[in-house]
Amino acid sequence: MATAPKQGLPVLYKDLVPLNSADHGSWKSISVDKAPWVAKQHAIPLTVEEFPQAQRDFPIVFSAGDNPVPLALMGLNDGVNVFFDDDGSPLDTSAYMPAYIRRYPFLLAKLDRDTTNLSLCFDPTSGLLGEFEEGRPMFEADKQPTQHTTELLQFCEKFEEAGAKTQLFMEEIQKAGLLMDGEVAINRNDNPGQPYIYRGFQMINQEKLRELRGDQLRKWNENGLLPLIHAHLFSLDLMRFIFSKQSAQGKGPSLPAGTAAAAN
Template sequence: MASQPAAQLPLFYRNLIPLTTDLHLGHGLAERSELGFARETHAIPITVDEFVMAQRHYPIVFSDGADGVPLALVGLKEGENLFVDAEGKWKEGTYVPAYIRRHPFMLARLTPEAEVLSLVFDDSWNIVTEDADNKLFDAEKQPTQTTKNILQFCEQFEQAIARTKSFMDELNKLGLLMEGQAQIQVPGMDQPATFAGFRMIDEKKLQNIRGDQARKMVQNGMLGLVYAHLFSLSQMRELFAVMNPDLPRP
């Protein structure tokens, strides 16, 4: 249910090229009016920096595998995002994950040997065009404030990814993750609706960790993130209700 895609490029990215003055001196950033590119995805990667905001709207779970990441579930069915409408508009009043807001830009190594990350973007979405007025470089070939803001956002996102990796490493070290399953009992249905295919915190193991481990989790803020995840799981019921508007609310 919540496994990461196996594609070579990251989710939503189809063709990455570097942003350079040689190729994009006269280009600008077009205004994006819709987020339809995320319509057929039910799980969006998020960072620990987003847990507090995301848990208000989405169940936060963890993907399978050794390199699992936190995911905000925007749907309970493969290929269905309940927060993007037919016009590509994200549901008003709900948090839009940073992974969505970063698109089509990101930081990447241009070669395996590169020691620094470069600003790249997916040119297949026609967001960077010669027709756009919001230019990315000035006449002196210097980055405009728009480009500086994009770069800053991407740098902050990479820093958040590093913090998230540390969080995941610690969860695995403590053995707190288990295979997850959510059951939703709906009035009038003989069997509960069951959803699986993700990982979650094992509450029994959490309750039985050593005192020194618990103190460390409190001091480094990890315990708050764990409870944000656990509280967020109640949003499964809300997603189920949105997905099945004709059924009685669970």
């Protein structure tokens, strides 16, 4: 039986446990060729550093609500991911893999609300860590982290740094009032005249973008923010590509209305 996610945990994570030599000194991590934990996820968090690569494969949108985050849409309907089969087998190995997925099951988290220190944690329900005969050890015989564990920690630290940059980006575009509720209408050949409408996400308001002052645009161009906005806007054309892949895989919507990026 699947374990229900604990309230407040990020997408994909069902539980979090701090990695430590006392409890996990003999544990190993294994690599797998399937990712069932992501097979039903249609929207995956993205950092701004990933925009240039991600925009080639996924529509990049922003979640709804007061604290939006960038999302890579791997499907347009809840529970649909056109880049993975139902068992988690990748369907397109050439597509960019978001760092959020590559980081799983690890995560840096606060163990004490009164401190800013972050500890390396993992999702024990993932089945990727345990007392396996095969795999990569997490700790040496003297209980010190192995090189593998050190590299995992460094990857998670870089992800946190990218997350901080992403937050600054989001604050900047929100301060400029550029976000608007998104809506995309897609016609299907077998149902002309009755488009499928996708809502539940935010996008850049291009009219307000054109109204920005020249000095603001120059500043954003110099600090790299403007190219990120353009990457988002260009990527929106992939909505129809994702829709076509859904239909080809038999995962297309059965109703005229859908939610492309609900609240994750």
